[in-house]
Amino acid sequence: MPSFYRCENEFGDPCTFAKENRKIPAGEVKTSMDGSGPKCPGKTLSGKDCGCELIPLGKVKKTSSDGNWKGILIVAGGILAAVAIIWFVIIPMFSGGAAPSISVQPGTLTFPQPTDGAASGSIQISNQGEGELIVTKIQASPPFTTTKNELQIKPDESATLFINFSSSSTESVKGKLTLQTNDPEKSSVIISLVVNEGGSKDPWWIYQQLETSSKILRTEP
Numbered sequence: 001m002p003s004f005y006r007c008e009n010e011f012g013d014p015c016t017f018a019k020e021n022r023k024i025p026a027g028e029v030k031t032s033m034d035g036s037g038p039k040c041p042g043k044t045l046s047g048k049d050c051g052c053e054l055i056p057l058g059k060v061k062k063t064s065s066d067g068n069w070k071g072i073l074i075v076a077g078g079i080l081a082a083v084a085i086i087w088f089v090i091i092p093m094f095s096g097g098a099a100p101s102i103s104v105q106p107g108t109l110t111f112p113q114p115t116d117g118a119a120s121g122s123i124q125i126s127n128q129g130e131g132e133l134i135v136t137k138i139q140a141s142p143p144f145t146t147t148k149n150e151l152q153i154k155p156d157e158s159a160t161l162f163i164n165f166s167s168s169s170t171e172s173v174k175g176k177l178t179l180q181t182n183d184p185e186k187s188s189v190i191i192s193l194v195v196n197e198g199g200s201k202d203p204w205w206i207y208q209q210l211e212t213s214s215k216i217l218r219t220e221p
Helices: 064-095 207-211
Strands: 005-007 102-105 108-110 117-128 133-140 144-146 151-153 160-164 173-181 188-195
Touching: 005 151, 102 173, 102 188, 108 117, 117 133, 117 151, 117 188, 133 144, 144 173, 160 188
Parallel strands: 108 188
Antiparallel strands: 102 117, 117 160, 133 151, 133 173, 144 160, 173 188
16 A cells, blocks of 8 residues: 555546645545545645545655756766766866977076166066976075065966166176976976176176186087
């Protein structure tokens, strides 16, 4: 014997139980004396006894509201599954673990003749990789300073970083600029910084330094 029933008297003088889509426990139904199915114990909208024959819940038709909710849940589940596939499977396949690649020019920054103990220069940082380049730390050794502490550079783009020098010394000064990056092959890049006011140096010292490091200026035998 079913545990629940439903009344389908929804037309004419409808049963309130039918309108409410109520599940009627077997213990509340009226037993028919003529051997027919159990009768609805509810009232109609006009206040009369319903007495309509009940339908076992296992055979009741799905209501529109139940169907709609189940349909919504199925669609929502499908959307979530599609998003998960795109996020965890398709995107990694196309990205291929894209990585950035840093390039810095020049490798040695030689400052112009200081004026009142101050000078400035710049380097260009380029991203030649396929992923976003993040320079997480930019640090210059004193008396050099930089205008930024970090940079983010998209693929095939570049950024200019300015470096300032300030010192009362008349001697040549050397320092370095350190860049910490997310480049898997160059996590740390060091650029040499050179300043000279000519106080104790041969005036040709810059040329001599370039001559020893440049293939263009070097004289081959």
